Every structure is written in structure tokens, then in C-alpha cells.
Amino acid sequence: MNPLFRTNPFARFIGLAGCLSVGLASAAAESNTAALEEVTVTSQLRDASQLDTPTSVSVFDGQAIDARGAHNLEQLLNLAPNVNFSSGASRGRFVQIRGIGERSQFIDPVNPSVGLIVDGIDFTGLGLAASTLDMDQVEILRGPQGTVYGANALAGLITMTSNAPTSEPKAKVSAEVAEYGSHTLSGVASGALSDRLSYRLAAQNQQSDGYVENRFLGRDDTNGLDETVVRGKLRFQARDDLQLDFTLLHLDADNGYDAFSLYNNRETLSDQPGRDAQETLAGAVSALWTGSDGFTLKTVLSAADSDTEYSYDEDWTYVGFHPWEYSSTDSYLRNKDNLSADIRLLSTERSSLFGGTTSWVVGVYLHTEEEALVRNASFNSQFDTENGAVYGQLRTAFTDRLALVTGLRFEQRAADYADSLAVLSKTDEDLWGGDITLELSATDNTLVYGTVSRGYKAGGVNGRIISASASNPDISRDAFQFDTEYMLNYELGIKGAWLDSRLQAQLATFYQDRRNVQAKQSIFDPADFSFDDFLANAAGGKTTGLEIEVDYLASETLRLFASAGWLNAEFEDFESTSHVDARDDYTGEVQPLDLDGRDLAHAPSYQFFTGAEYALSANLALRVEVEGKDAFYFSNSHNEKSTAYELLNARLTYTGDNWDVSLWGRNLTDEIVYTRGFYFSNQFGNNPANGYAPEAYYQLGEPRIAGVSASYTF
Template sequence: MNSSLCFNTRTKPLAGAIGLASALVCTSVAADTGVEEVVVISQLRATTQLDTPTSVSVLNTDTIEARGATNIEQLLNLAPNVNFASGASRGRFVQIRGIGERSQFIDPVNPSVGLIVDGIDFTGLGLAASTLDMQQVEILRGPQGTVYGANALAGLINMTSNAPTAENFATVSAEAARYGSHTLSAVTSGPLSEQLGYRFAVQQQQSDGYVHNRFLDRDNTNNINETVARGKLQYQAGDDLQLDFTLFYLDADNGYDAFTLDNSRNTLSDRPGHDRQQTLAGAVSALWTGHDLFTVKSVVSAATSDTEYGYDEDWVHVGFHPDEYVSTDNYLRDRDNLSVDLRLVSTDGSRLFGGSTSWAAGIYLRTEEEGLERNASFSSQFDTDNAAIYGQLNTALSERLELITGLRVEQRRADYRDSLLVANNTDETLWGGNLTLQFALDEYTLLYGTVSRGYKAGGVNGRIISASATNPAIGSDTFLFDTEHMLNYELGVKGNWLENRLKAQLAAFFQDRSDVQAKQSIANITSDGISFDDYLANAAGGRTTGVEAEVNFQASDALRLFATVGWLNAEFEDFISSAHVDARNDYTGEVTPIPLGGRDVAHAPNYQFFTGAEFALTQNLVARVELEGKDDFYFSNSHNEKSTAYELVNARLTYQGDNWDISLWGRNLTDEEVYTRGFYFSNQFGNNPANGYAPEGYYQLGEPRTAGISGSYTF
């Protein structure tokens, strides 16, 4: 290959990431081994990643272990154009291509990013996204309107744990790290009979966290304390029927004490917060192949979760403020959901139109009840029922060209009521789908183009309805918000070249959002000052343009290189925000709407990247180095505070014996300061008497430099 086509990377991290992704094809080292084939199982039919005509990242067991991840938040930076917001003990809210919620307080949330774990719907419950004994994590970008419908406007995270094995084994693992962190886990699996296999995994993780509470003289007020257990049974009931049973348990009792007046890791709160969740969930899936014309796949799942989220609202202790101001906030939520998905998938004997078209069709039912109690003074109940039918046709137009058409029609009913006598219900019919052309350029290369439509249900603004009794500026037009829709246009290429040593995918997309659900506020100006009542409105359109690339290259038997790069331009269109605070023109008693058309949406960095290498120093010793980073981004659509751009360096050294391994690892080795959540306090809401309550921004800090040792032993 002509070396003039290779990039010479210098010091800029983004240029270096792109340069590495491009330079991979310039390496000519011979390799006998190839990159492992990855199968995507979240679609209607299981296909290899490179035969799936959509932008999807698949993170397998090896990647999860090399990352040292115990929760999905520690994997999200590996996927292009994926971000998350903290505001709690972990990153509970995910944004894909700039779309996704960033917090939840009083009003119910209709999520934009779905979370499915072993067929169980944990959308909005990020603490349940444990990576314990996980087979793979699939991050699908773009609306999943055919297969998943509501709660997947921006995309979906699908997690699948390992299945029972045909042979007995047991593995124990342990890890110790800075900040009092230690994790113990165990996995055992094997056959109970010729037809029945089992698998059981359990993990206990504890960490003091990296915050010191100077007022209480404690180092564990932002701690992690989580116990996770998962049991699976696989029963071969007959030659044509397989049943899989999953039971999941989570007990998380984490602290939340993150914000400080000087943006440090030294807090002053006298009543630190908490982020707790107890979950018991289960699923039964069945695969029946007893008919010549179709296969039946079904999943029935149920989950019950009790969560408690609270924090010291003033961030300090009694006596710090001259008037001894003190405040806390606490949210107790109980959520129960039940879902049923029944699907028929065609066989070769039932292909349509002269054998050119395979098909899949299904029905989906879901009911969820969510109860909220806030500070024992406010309660609400939010119940939803979803019923959908969906189908997809895969039509071979020629030997290399295939047309995929999918459609989903969903009926959704939502009922809301609260202790302030607000009651409302919505009932709407939603639809989404996709139209895709894929072309096999040769046996190694796939080209595709797709148009997909997603939706996010409308709802009720319970808080603004109750506030209307005391704020005459609130009109009835703010009580409800409409459904948001999005059209996604995407072109992509995927390939598997150089004798299976180089795998890559590249996607370019344009997303057109209509009736965007955006936060607004109405001021309530009284003699005591200004307060604001928030609500969701359909005040904006939005357009997003972006590119995503992933490369995995087995350069030699000893060296593997990998890189992902995302570029994103996500903007509002014709959006006038009544909630925006500008530090240069702060509130002085009047509220002036601010035009945000052309402004980047919150939590949508213009670029992000992840790149690295694994090198086998000897037959048993493997070194891994990673570089990850992202551009700055707005924390909110209601103020101008931004994160800072950052680059993190991670490393891991692993020795693998016959039935054991041990690793030394470090994350954020250069100790970069990373912001994961941010707020702006105007001079009407100043928080720090030391500077005269002047306007300023406050930030929640991400993980500092940390290091540890981990190991496992298999019996």
C-alpha cells in the first residue's frame, strides 16, 4: 500500500484517534488469527454485526473484562456519539446522538433510550445495568421504531448475560482498588440433567467513593454498596422446544454527596444524600421450532423496583448561611412492570412472493405502574399500558440487493393523578418503522441506506397544573405536551477484510425531529423574589447530522488495534426558550425568552473518540492501553454552562495462567478533571455566601486517577 496515504498523527487527541483508525489499514504485518465474529441478537433475526444494516456497537465479555466495568456507565464511552448524565451515584440517564433525558424529579418521564437486560425492561433504572457475567452489550443508535417502539426514539441498549453451559465450572473473582474499593464475585454453571442446565452469578461491590465530607469528617458519603445476583435455567423440553428462565436481584445502597461550593471533592453537607434501588425481576423465554412454516419466539418478563433518591439541597450544613437556610429533597419511587412479546419468524417453507421474501410478525403488551412520594408531602401515580403489533419483510430484489420494510403500530394509554388533585389521562396511537436497502458489494462488504421513524409519547405536566393555582401566568396550554417524532436518514458501509483481520463500519446520518419535547419555565414573581415552574412543551424542532466509525484490526498474532470515532452536530431549530439563564444578562425581575435556534443541544459533544491497542508481550502476558475523550458540551438547555473537553488514558496489564489470571490496571492515569453534570446559579438563586451569592456554575466531578488489582480463578 502506498505509504503516502497513511496519516502522520501528532498531538491532537481527535486527530490521533482518526489517524489511528485510518492508519490501521496501512499496517502490513501478517496475521494468522482474525477478529472474532460478533452476532447481534437484539433484532428480529440474529445476524452478524457486519450483516446488520444499522449503526450498532457490540461489546463482548472480553471487552467488558478488559475495561474492568461493573456497570453500563463504564462502557458507554466506548461507543461513538453516546453520552450520559450523572446527578446521582452513577450515570442514570443516557443520550444517544444528542437525544435523551438528563434527570428526573417530580413529573413522570417518557424515556428516549431503552434499556433491556435479558429481556427485562429496565428503562430509566440504570443501577440495574450491572455487567456481572454479561455475554455482550449492544448499543443501537437511531430510532428502533419497528422492534422496540416507545422508549427507543434515540436508540436502545440491549444486554444479554451468559447462558448455562454443557460442562461444569466455577469461577471466583476479586478486585481491590483506591478509595476503599473492593469487589467479590462468583459464577457457577453446568448441567443438572440431560435436559436442564443452570448458571448462577453473584457480586458484591463496595467503594468509599472519591469525596471527602469535611463537615462530617467522612470519606464514604458518596459511596457504592451494591449486591447483584442472577440465576438462569435452560430447559430442553423437547426436540423443538427450549425454555429459558432468568431471575435477577439487585440491592443498591449508594451515597450521593457530590456538589460543592468550590467545585472540589471536599463537601460540606450535614445530611448527605443517597441513591438506592431494590429490584426483583424475572423472565421466561421460549423458542419453539415445531412447525414447518414458522418459528415461535416469546418473552414474558416482570420487574418490581423500589428506588429512593435524595440529596442535601443546600450542599452545606446548618449555620453556613447567615439565615441558617437548610433544605433536603427526597424521592421514593415504586415501579412495577409486566411485558409480553410473542413473535413468529418465517422458515424457508413460508417465504412469500415466490420465495423472495422472509417475514417476521409479533404482538407486544406492556403495563407499568409508577408511584412517587416526595418528602412525605406529595405523592403521584403514573400508570401506562402499551399494546403493539409489528412486522418486517426482507425481500431479495436480486442476488445482492435486499429491501427491508418494517412497521409498528402501538396504542398507548397513560393515567396520571397526584395528591394535589391533579388527574389526567392520555390515549394515543403511535407508529414507527423503517425502510432499508442493503447491497452486498462483495462477500466482504455491505452497503446500506435506511429511513426510520421513531416516536416518543406525549404526556401531562402534573407540576405545572398544580402550580397554576398560585401562579396566574400559567395557562392551560402548558398542561399537556404532544408526541415527538423523528425521521432518521442513514447511509453506512460495513466490511470484513484482510482475511478476517480488519473489521470496520462507517455510518453517516441526518435526523429530523418534530415537536421536540423541551423544558420550559414560567416565572412566578412575588415580593419574596422569583421562582420558576418547569414543564415540557413542544416548542422546538431539531436537526442532527453526524458520522460514526468503528475499526477493529488484528495487526498480528500479538497486536490488536481498535478505534471508534463519533462526530455530531445536534441543534435546535426555531426554539425560543423561556427557561434560559444567561450569565451575562442575569435575571433582574423580568424574564426575557432567549432564542436557541442553531445552538447545540445539551449533552451532545461535537466529537468523541476511543482508541487503543492490546499487545501480547509473551504467551501469557497482555498489555492494553486506551485513550478516550470527548469535546465540551452544554449541561442544560436552560443555561450556558459547559463541561470541558478531556482526554483520558487507561492501561491494563494481565497475566493469564492455565485456570487463573491477574491484572494490574489504572484509569485516568493523567488525573484529568472530568465534569459529568453541571448547574448554573443566577444572582436570584446564589448558593455561596462567601462570594456574596454571585452567579456561578457548579459541577459534579467524574472519577479521578485510580488504580487497582483484580484476579480470577476457575475450578
Template structure:
């Protein structure tokens, strides 16, 4: 039997059973659910009125989930995955597309991360959920609105706005593994036109890894401090100015891999996963003209990161000849961006008032400096300039046509201490064409064709390694731009007196010049060098479903499911390392990956849950989430295992306080978030003769904790 069909049947059965239970239990008077508003597009729009696949998580969902970082929310969104290989999941994949790591060479992210207008793409540690009002996960290319860093999609986070009345909220959490979190939020008006909000949080945890060699249980610890400030200024009746400041200091440990694939390590030099960020943004909205409104977003951010690990995973003396190795990457990343857009009013609508419009200009500059092991340095500078526009035309009372286009110019300069210099200039374009049909109130059917792009680049490491490795050819030095065309049909709306909200989408994505990571063996130092190449193409098909059902005032059901089939098309890997492969003079025999699934693209994911009011102020939330197995990498055939996790939360809500008892992964399931494979003579364990083995990083075990908050 086809496992893809079996998985689909199981997911739908679970959804239908839960829905029937919820419906049967409903007896009390029903109410309408709160309307979600999406703010990451050109105009704010109701979630159910937006012709796009978007998952929205508000502050209540973040709190109920107990999420302190974006990685703890992503399993709620269909066909969204993340890659660990660090203290947290720093890299994201949407519909099977996205990076899984960064080492020597610069990376152009496939999934963007925007926080209050500040660009943190590729910097997942910055995605703290402290005082976040809403998280929006946009799936599919965002070629018109966001451009180069949003080929697969975008994650947008917006913090809470200042309140009109003074308030102070104190929150605390304690959990297993010596986990402690303390947060304070203060907000209120400074004058009739100025409001402020300040949030600060300290989170610490020993982590769930024990280093048996050093006798320590905090080598994979979490130690993060976050300060977020916001100032809203109504300068006039026509001008609103919002200022946001973010400071993050993460000094986390990284010691996650062991030769026995459990949570007991033996490294003598545990690594680190650290980031210090200063960032700010200013968002203005001016509506002083009858013909248009003007919106601007100006942001700047500086992030210093350090990522290091014990490369041999053990202590001196374990390997023959006392072999020992560590790797360390320190990056300094600065970016500044400006986005200016003009938005039409009714008075300036085109074609007798039937077509509204948006036009804008975008500028971005980023500098990235790398120091590796105090012996190698590189500099990478990029400049992006774009113009874009969107036209919404009303064809009838029920049908709208939306067309968008973006032209972007990108200049990239790379240089390093090995005298490699490269300049790559590109002209890029993306866009969308969408037909919307509102056949009834609060019901939308849409079809869209969108084009996204991901800039090409240079393999600096390979260029420098070519001097000593004859198997490296000049066609490995650079890789070209990747393009994708996304075809999507969707339906969304509300039913049953607005007690049921649903989104359903089917899609087909055609990728060309797919950027895929490869590696080549260097016999001089017995190592592998990573580089990016362009695969011939890729095909992705899938289905995404999200449901939210209010059975009664006391019972709510929610579910999300994604089915995905993401494959390479006509691609031969130069580094498809498996136990059966042969080494010929240091070069690895090419292996066809045509039709093989891409890495970190599980065929199914699901999330189902329910909230029930046991008493007037006592709420029980139960969740079941899971995902299929997936390939760890495009360079070998090793996979994760499929898994299901059970979470629960019991909350008592007082007049101005609440307390929760919660548990995650209650069945203590072992599941993998990252994996590596060593074959033939490249194993990592002398105890078994360096036999071929897979090594994995495990996700969070069972954790029980208590959370509480008090509002003054």
C-alpha cells in the same frame, strides 16, 4: 478555524497513526477475528451483515475494560453520552437525544435499556455487567422493533448462558478509595435437558468525595449487591425455554456537589441513590411448525428507588437565617410486558420464496408511584399495546429491501395528592425502509429511512403550581408526542484477509415537536418548577466510525469516533437563565435557541486503543478516550470542558486463572459529568454575595487497582 473540523482532523490523525504503528509491528502469522452476532433484532445476525449502526461489547471487552456497570462502557460507543447527577450515570443520550434527570414528573425515556428481555428503561443502576455476555448499543430510532422507549436508540444486555460442563469462577478486585468487589459464578448441567447458571457479586467503595464538614470520606459511596440466575430448559427438540432472575440491592450515597467545584463537600445531610429490584423473564423459542417459528418474551420487574440530596449543599448556619433544605424522591415502579412474534420459514416465504417475514404483538403495563418528602404523592399508570411486522425481500443476489412498520396505542393516567388528574391517550407509529447491497463477500452498503416516536405527557407539577403562579398558562400543562425521521447511509465489512473490520455511517435526523425541559420561577417560594415543552424542531447530522484491526497474533488495534452536530430548530426558551437575563415580575425573558446545540451532545467523541502480547501469557492494553465540551442544560449557556483520559491494563493469564494490574484516568484529569447554573439573585453561595456561578459534578479521578479470577 472551525473547531468541528479541527476536532475531526485530530481524531482521524490519531486513528491513522495508531493503525500505521499496528501494521508496521505486525510480523507474526495473522488470524481472523471472532464474528460478533447481534441478538437484539428480530433474527440473530452477524454484526457486519446488519444494516444498522450497532456497537457490540462482548464479555472479553467488558473484562478488559474492568467495567462493573454500563456507564463504564458507554464511552466506547460513538456519539453516546450519559448524565450523572447521582452515584452513577442513570440516564443516557444517543446522538444528543435523551433525558438527563428525573425529579417530580414521570419521564418517558428516549433511550431504552433491556436486560435479558426485562425492561429497565430509566433505571440505569440495574445495568450491572456481572456475568454479562454481550452489550449491544443500537443508535438511531428503533421504531419497528422496540417502539415508544427507543426514539434515540436502545441498550440491550444479555447474560451468559449455562455451560455444558460444571464450572465455578471466583473473581476479586481491590482498588483505591477502599474499593472491593467479590463475585462468584457457578454453572453446569442439571440433566440432559436442563442447564443452570448463578452469579452473585458484592461491590463496595468509599467513593472519591470527602465531606469536610462531617469528616467522612464515604458520603458518595458504592454499596451494591447483585444476584443473577439463569435456567435453560430444552423441553423438547422443538421447544427451548430460558428463565432469568435478577435481584439488585444498591444502597449508594449521593453527595457530589460543592460550592468550590472540587471533591470536597460541606453538606450536613448527604443524600442517597438506592434501588432494590426483583425481576424475572421467560424467553421461549418453538420451531415445531414447517411454516413459522414462535418466539415469546414475558417479563416482570419491581423496582423501589430512593433518590435524595442536600439541596443547599452546606450545613445549617452557612446561609443567613440558618436556611437548610433537603429533597427526597421515593418511587415504586412495576412493569410487566409480553412480546409474541411469528417468524417465517423457507416454506412460508412470500412472493415465490423471495420474501421472509416477521409479525408480532406487544403488550406492556407500568405503574409508577412517587412519594416526595413525605408530603407529596403521585401515581402514573401506562398501558401500551402494539402490532408490528417486517418484510425482507430479495431483489437480486446482492440486493435486499427491508420494510418494517409498528402501530402502538398508549394510555397514560396521572393523578397526585394536589388533586391533579390527567388522562392522555395516543396512537403512535414508527417504521423503517432499508436497502441493502452486498457488493462482495463480507461487505455491505446500506441506506435506511426510519421513524421513531416518543409519547407525550402531562406536567403535573406545573398544573398544581398554577394556582399560585400567574405566569403559568394552560398551554404548559401538557406536551405532545415527539417524532423523528432518521436518514442513514452506512458501509461495513472486513478486509485484509478479515484482519480489519470496519463500520462507517453518516446520518441526518429530523426531529419534530422536540420535548425540551424548561423551568419557571415561582416568586411565592423563591423556587423554579421544571416542565416539558415542545420545541419547533431539531436537526442532527453526524458521522460514526468503528475499527478493529488485528495486525498480528500479538497485536490488535481498535478505535471508534463520532462527530455530531445536534441543534434546535426554531425554539425560544422561557428559562434560558444567564447572568445577563432580566427577571420581569417572576417571569424569565424568552431567549431564542434556534441553531443552538442541544444539551449533552458533544461535537466529537473518540476512543482508541491497542492490545499487545508482551509474552505468551502477558497482555498490555492501553486506551485513550475523550470528548468535546457540551452544554449541561437547555436552560442556560454553561458548558463542560473537553477532556481526554488514559487507561491501561496489564494482564497475566494462567491455565485457569488470571491477574491484572490496571489504572483508569492515569493523568488524573478533572472532567465534568453534570452541571447546574444559578444566576442573578438565585446563586447558591452567600460567601460571594450569591453571584452567578456554575456548579459541576466531577467524574472519576485516577484509580489504580488489582483484579484476579480463578476457575475451578
């Protein structure tokens, strides 16, 4: 590799873009090329074309999901600019958008920054439920969704919508075999049960040994996957003006968790490997009524019951490895039940306000959630929340090309916390968010917009720290609670379709001003050499960034696509009290570290995705992708960082009349990717072989892997 490209990450991206430019130039002479399909965004208050939606949003349809070979949301996240994720589990379950988002959950409940909705069901904080089985569309909205979703969407919102039932009979079976004992089998059936009732049934089982070998146990499946998903849908056209949709989902994920090695490789020594499991039964009922000239009624009622287990071998080794035969495991069993209802009225042309210039939306949202935790059978807690919100939006057209959109959401939230250590807390908050957007249709195919939006994230209690304060005098009462976080997001964007809709592009630049930033901290307890996590509020944070997505159908045989994000996300006036480099020997005394101006954790300064699809013949197509990401801090508690990387993926697909087969490979150059990292200081070393010296440990991402996929449609 050219040394310039090795040392300059932007040169790498420019070089890749240059290669694509050659393809663009050679293909631009093609004429009579079909246009790119129009994509509809469904996660806003009204459905609209992606290129008419005044916000930064990435949309991946079923074809893009299949081309990526994605079985879970985590395999799509690198396609969206300024979106990152952290593992620390069998999958990347925690998402960060524009540098904001949780990275883990242990004892205390969390208030998520990124919402996750699957077929109208709230799975926020339950990433294993994000299967892409028979998925029609995945939408990733960046920036606060204060009007649309509220408290759990400070950073953004991810919605996933599976395919709807069809009136025509259809069936499809798919299979995949890959290295590391990986195999997947899925099936879909759809059709009509009567003139007004249709169904769709989809099921999938995915298994893999994983990429880790446990040398102590002599096993290669301790970090493996075993996930089964079954989804059933009914669509009932009760009347010409009333459509009812029913969804039922069952998930059974029994994954292993044995990811960390004392030698930072794929060989572990644990004698009690953990589990990352989730069993969910969930359902939703939605209704669309168009029987009034004055409004359209949309309602969604959903419920989900999820039991999860997150456990691991805390010492990563076996009894006898440490001189004093230290051995420890940790286990978190959670049950989460949630129920939500969203009732929305949308104006019609007849009921528009101010002489027909202003359309409107009003809605009511109710959500209750109960979360019960049992840790190591010795500690339990109960966290119950109730959210009630009213929201509305106006869109006023000043001219045929200029419009103003205003949205507002008022939310009341009540949260009750209690645990077995006699900690009790009750918090009630009134929260509000919204947005003001000016839209300009510069041409028939070009939208320019400017947005100011306000998001919020509820405050709460640090139950674990309150309990730990009884034995640790270093803990101040200031750490017992954390305040609500607010953010103002300023965004300018342009998007459109050109060259007879063969070229589609989006460009957005933004500035985010955060107040009372919620940041995870920890306190070292010298009594048992443990760390107790808690949330604290930094004074503020500043984030600036740029996002671009381009899709170009250069000819009938060549399609080019790319996305890129640049991000500068920093703390403002924040001193970390948990920085491990700032501790003195075994006393636990802390010298606060000034993090003012330091980048947030899991916020790479750049990332990109680019590739091409080329039809080698009428039946044979080649897809090549390159994705990359800058180094980023793993935590706000230490200065360990990942390494920058670029991954090369390829897929060769042959398509027959009603079948297809693909040969594919990911990470073809076998790059080492770090998805999670920890730092052990001299107060909490982990390896006696090096005298318990300070050392960083990493969870490794997917290595080079190849496989074959096939499907048959009846």
C-alpha cells in the same frame, strides 16, 4: 504537550491515529494471523451477524467488558460513538444517543428516549440495574427503533444479555481491590442438573467510598457505592423443538449521593447527604419453539418490581452556613412495576412469500407499567401506562446481493396521571413507526445500506406545573401538556470484513429531522425562590453526524481498535422560557431566549475512543486506551458547558492456566471531567461567601484511580 495538540482537538485525535498507523504498518507484514471473531446481534427481530445488520450498532462482548474493567453500563458508553450520559446521581443513569435523551428526573414521570433491556426485562429509566455481572454481550443501537421497540426508543436501544447456562460444569471467582476503598467480589457457577436442565448462578458485591470527602461530617464515604447483584438462570430443553429459559434477578444498590461542592472540588459541606438507592426483584421467561415447518415461535414474558430512592442535601451545606440558617433536603421515593409480553412468529424457508424471495416476522407486544412517587412525604403521584403494539417486517431479496427490508409498528398507548394536588389527566394515543432499508452486498464481505426510519415519543402532562400555576401567574396553560415527538432518520452505511477477516469496520452517516422536540424548561417562582420543571415542544431539531468503528488484528500479538463520532445536533425555531440569564432580579419575569441553531444539551460535537492490545509474551498482555470528548452544554436552560477532555487508561494482564491477574489504571493523567452542571443566577445564588454571585457548579467524574483484579476458573 505540543501547543497545536492542546488547542486543536482534532489534531489530538489525528496524532493518536498516526501512532496507531505506525503500528499498523509495522504489523501488516505478519502472515497467517487468525481472523477476528464474528459477532451476532440479538436485539433485532432476527439474529444476524453485526456486519450483516443494516444499522449503526456497537457490540461489546464479555472479553471487551473484562478488558475495560467495567462493572456497570456507564463504564462502556464512551466506547460507542455519539453516545453520552449524565450523572446528577451516584452513576450516569441517563443516556443520550446522537444528542437525544433525558438528563434527569425529579417530580414528573418521563417518557424515555433510550430503551434499556436486560435479559429480556425492561429496565428503561433504571440505570442502576445495568450491572455487567457475568454479561455475555452489550448492544447499543443508534437511531430510532420504531419497528423493534417503539415508544421508548426514539434515540436508540441498549440491550444487555448475560451468559447462558452450560451443560459442562464451570465455576469462576473474581476479586478486585482499588483506591478509595473500592473492592469487588463476584462468583459464577454453571452446569447441568439433568440431561435437559442446566443452570447458571452469578453474584457480585461492589463497594467503594467514592471520590468525595465530606469535611463537615468528617467522612469519605458519603458519595460511595454499595451494590449487590444476584442472578439465577435455568435452561430447560423440554423437547428437541422447545427450549425454555428462566431468569431471576435481585438488585440491592444502596449508594450515597453527595457530589456537589460550593468550591467545585471533591470536598463537600452537607450535613444531610443523600442516597441513590434501588432494590429490584425481576424475572423473565422466554421460549423458542421450532416444531413447525411454517414458522418459528419466540416469546418473552417479563416482570420487574423496583423501589428507588433519590435524595440529596439541597443547600449542600450545614445549618448555620447561611446567615438565616437556611437548610433544605429533597427526597423522591418511587416504586415502578412493569409487566411485558412479546410474542413473535418468524418465517421459515418453507413459508417464505413470493416464491421464496421474502421472509417475514410478525409480532404482538403488550406492556403495562405503574409508577408511584412520594416526595418529601408531602406529595404523591401515580402514573400508569398501558402499551399494546402489533409489528411486522418483510425482507425481499431481489437478487443474491440486493434486498429490501420494510418494517412497521402500530402502537396504542394509554396513560393515567393523578397526584395529591388534585391534578388528573388521561391521554390516549395511536402511534406508528417503522423503517425502509435497502441492502446491497457489494462483495461477499461488504454490506452497503440505506435506511429511512421513523421513531416516536409519547406526549404527556406536566403535573407539577399545573399545581404550581395556582400560585404563579407567570405560568400559561400552554405549559400544562406536551405533544408527541416524531423523528425521521436518514442513514447511509457501509460495513464489512477484509484482509481475511482481520480488519472489521463500520461507517455510518445520518441526518435526523425531529418535529415537536420535547425539551425540558423551568419556571421561576418568586414566592419561594424555586424552579418548577416542565416539558415543552420546540418546533423542531436537525441532527447530522458520522460514526466509525474499526477493529484490526494486525498480527498474532497486536490488535488495534478505534471508534469516533461527529455530531451536529441543533434546535430549530425554539425560544427557551427558562433561561436563567434572562430573568430580572427577583420578579421572575422572563425574556424568552432564542435557541434557534444552538446545540442540544449533552451533545458533544465529537468524541473518540482508540487503543491497542499487545501480547508482550505468551502470558503477558498490555492494553492501552485513549478516550476523548468535546465540550457540551449541560442544559437547555443556561449556557454553561463542560470542558473537552482526553483520558488515558492502561491494563497489564498476566494469564495462567486457569487464573489471571491484572494491574490497571484509569484516567492516568488525572484529568478533571465534568459529568453534570448547574448555573445559579443572581435570583438563586448558593454561596454567601461570594455574596451569592452568579456561579456554575459541576459534578466531577472519576479521578485517577489504580487497582488490581484477579480471577480463578475451576
